[in-house]
Amino acid sequence: MTSVLSVASEVFPLVKTGGLADVTGALPLALEPLGVSVRTLMPAYPSVMAELGDAEPVAALPDLFGGPARILSVHHAGLDLLLLDAPHLFDRPGGPYVGPNGYDHPDNWARFAALGKAAAEIGLGLIAGYRPDIVHAHDWQAALAPVYLDAAGGERPRSIITIHNLAFQGAFPQTIFPELGLPETFWGIDGVEYYGSVGFLKGGLRAADRITTVSPNYAGEILQPAGGMGLDGLLRGRANRLVGIVNGIDTSVWDPATDPHIAASFTRDDLFRRSLNKRALEAEFSLEEDESPLLAVVSRLTWQKGLDILADCVDDVVAAGCRLVVVGSGDRLLEGAFLSGAARHSGRVGVRIGYDELLSHRVQAGADALLVPSRFEPCGLTQLYALRYGCLPVVSRVGGLADTVIDANFAALAASAATGIVFAPVTREALLDGLTRLTRLYADAPTWRDIQRSAMSSDVSWTASARRYADLYSSLSEESTR
Numbered sequence: 001m002t003s004v005l006s007v008a009s010e011v012f013p014l015v016k017t018g019g020l021a022d023v024t025g026a027l028p029l030a031l032e033p034l035g036v037s038v039r040t041l042m043p044a045y046p047s048v049m050a051e052l053g054d055a056e057p058v059a060a061l062p063d064l065f066g067g068p069a070r071i072l073s074v075h076h077a078g079l080d081l082l083l084l085d086a087p088h089l090f091d092r093p094g095g096p097y098v099g100p101n102g103y104d105h106p107d108n109w110a111r112f113a114a115l116g117k118a119a120a121e122i123g124l125g126l127i128a129g130y131r132p133d134i135v136h137a138h139d140w141q142a143a144l145a146p147v148y149l150d151a152a153g154g155e156r157p158r159s160i161i162t163i164h165n166l167a168f169q170g171a172f173p174q175t176i177f178p179e180l181g182l183p184e185t186f187w188g189i190d191g192v193e194y195y196g197s198v199g200f201l202k203g204g205l206r207a208a209d210r211i212t213t214v215s216p217n218y219a220g221e222i223l224q225p226a227g228g229m230g231l232d233g234l235l236r237g238r239a240n241r242l243v244g245i246v247n248g249i250d251t252s253v254w255d256p257a258t259d260p261h262i263a264a265s266f267t268r269d270d271l272f273r274r275s276l277n278k279r280a281l282e283a284e285f286s287l288e289e290d291e292s293p294l295l296a297v298v299s300r301l302t303w304q305k306g307l308d309i310l311a312d313c314v315d316d317v318v319a320a321g322c323r324l325v326v327v328g329s330g331d332r333l334l335e336g337a338f339l340s341g342a343a344r345h346s347g348r349v350g351v352r353i354g355y356d357e358l359l360s361h362r363v364q365a366g367a368d369a370l371l372v373p374s375r376f377e378p379c380g381l382t383q384l385y386a387l388r389y390g391c392l393p394v395v396s397r398v399g400g401l402a403d404t405v406i407d408a409n410f411a412a413l414a415a416s417a418a419t420g421i422v423f424a425p426v427t428r429e430a431l432l433d434g435l436t437r438l439t440r441l442y443a444d445a446p447t448w449r450d451i452q453r454s455a456m457s458s459d460v461s462w463t464a465s466a467r468r469y470a471d472l473y474s475s476l477s478e479e480s481t482r
């Protein structure tokens, strides 16, 4: 049995701001039947302590970046959790990364260096009777775990870092370097130094024994200057250590046949029941009730997601006879652009600014198509939920979107393989062209239903990808420490 310590700043269902949490919450469950036992280390934020504060203390770190910390152990939602209880770093209002004023917590460097340091200490035997074979760090917040393991030298677990989003690199001023407690030699190109700053992700990518990212196509894109966000040189140098494994989704949480959060359950064999969800969604967003295509967005509203391009097209979408619902939050200008679109087109466009997990289920169940015009997308999960719910994804041909959606071109339609619309490049013209193709297909009801059935038959589960992680873990744990 391979033993893995997974390290992340967010884990579904406890704390989620995006797709990272879905992955760190679901992957351990998919690995268990494959003989991989995963313990997950995450910060004990106030909401986590409120729910699980009576967890059992299993280790102490008397001085972790300016205060005492404990490691608590608890089982929750099928996960074997280790909580990093460090009140001086995590017991405060706000979100995991941002304070109530909307700005990053000023000591984020210490908060997440502490997460990496605690992970390394656990990897090296801090908890009596527990010594993982692998420490698997997710994104910049956990990226110092491989660095501290590397710095410790000697016998140590193997390390993996997974890039969920290269845009967030955890860069901090050089002045914090002495506080990290790393050897002087780690200030340099082979350590955490990145153009004169401390780069958490950069350090993790340098130190980890393996690097993974969340789709094969994105693994290729980040080796190019256009997709590498300044790290492509380093990544090219380590390309033989890099692998792309496409994300899955938790198909028990996202199952239209049993979903308790939608108006009417349905399967690929009784798709007519789906229209009850469409009616419910129209009512919820005060939209006119009709049979025109109902398009949807569920997303962080950011440049990455290309939603400024969609915001520019709202009038065209309505002119083409479609309706649109948008659920999301983020960039204030984008929020305003969609809200003003809704004000201009009352009854045709509905917008909900905010984050609402259950509403996202109702949208996937009721909308006809989900729009994901991302400029870059390491994998993307919403298009996977959409496939599962017969809500046809309209995606740009980038990253994991290109790996997971089969465009309804002539050949794919003839082979009954199409599962959505894929457009390129990421421009207003190409998006509108994709939407024109969509409305034509929608008008042809039998073809539309065929595509929905193919979409719903796509394997979006974790099964195949969990196997790939299990194989990676077992081959890596057999390698000896450098």
Ligand SMILES: Nc1ncnc2c1ncn2[C@@H]1O[C@H](COP(=O)(O)OP(=O)(O)O[C@H]2O[C@H](CO)[C@@H](O)[C@H](O)[C@H]2O)[C@@H](O)[C@H]1O
Pocket: 017, 018, 019, 020, 022, 023, 164, 165, 214, 247, 298, 299, 300, 327, 328, 329, 354, 355, 356, 357, 358, 360, 377, 378, 379, 380, 381, 382, 383, 400
């Ligand atoms: N307003 C809202 N209300 C409710 N739910 C909302 C919401 N806004 C977003 N969500 C949910 O948040 C998640 C977003 O996941 P994505 O994978 O699509 O993107 P994200 O950029 O966060 O993740 C990063 O990490 C993941 C995981 O590896 C990669 O798939 C992705 O490409 C990468 O950018 C989905 O579960 C979605 O339903």
